[in-house]
Amino acid sequence: MICDSCGYKNDKNAKSCIGCGTVLKLKMSDEELSCMLNRMSDRSDTLTASRLDKIIGLVFFSLSLIILLVCIIFSAQPLISVIAILLAIVGGIVARYPKVIWEINKLRISVYANADDITPTDFWSLSRKISYWILFVFTIAVTVISLLFEGTY
Ligand SMILES: [Zn+2]
Structure with missing residues (x-):
């Protein structure tokens, strides 16, 4: 981190300047800021159904x-x-309404823990996507099985 007062190049985690002793304020570069904002928008996107x-x-x-x-x-x-x-x-429902699935998940968590402050993780988002592909395969498989066994309506 470069000191504002004297220009000394300090260590990234330094709290005060080695050159002049000024307390260093944590600054965020534009890159870091946009990166953080992207991550935050990704977070909210986990509860919004994508086009796919x-x-x-x-x-x-x-x-x-x-x-x-x-x-x-x-x-x-x-x-x-x-x-x-x-x-x-x-x-x-899993594919189109992530919010519904998240609420059910929160309800499940609230049985044994405080679920008020929890937010969906990337892992949760990925699991949801994997879940609907598994459901897709299962749906087709069960349909084929039901056709193999003739019943009476
Ligand atoms: Zn300095």
Whole structure:
């Protein structure tokens, strides 16, 4: 950190100047500032559905209707079909409404800890994205299974 008074180049973590003894005030470079602001906006973005999230959400909701129709037409196993439809709806909510999922997560945490001050982490955000891809695979798999077992409607 360069001293404002004498220009001495001090150590990054120095509290006072070695050259003149002036107390050094912590300054943030423009780069650091923009970096911090970016990180803060990223933080709020974790609770906002991205364009991809919204598209995937719509795919899930459409999928639930398609599965319903396909299962009725091909008289699939009713119970397994219902599970497939529910999986698609849950997947749609996970993808499209991160705020809802976050509130549920907070509710879960509040059972054993104070959840008032917690904010979503990048890890949580990533887990949510991985979750809906897993749900997608499961939805398709369960649909196929329900079609393999013919039932009666
Ligand atoms: Zn100085």
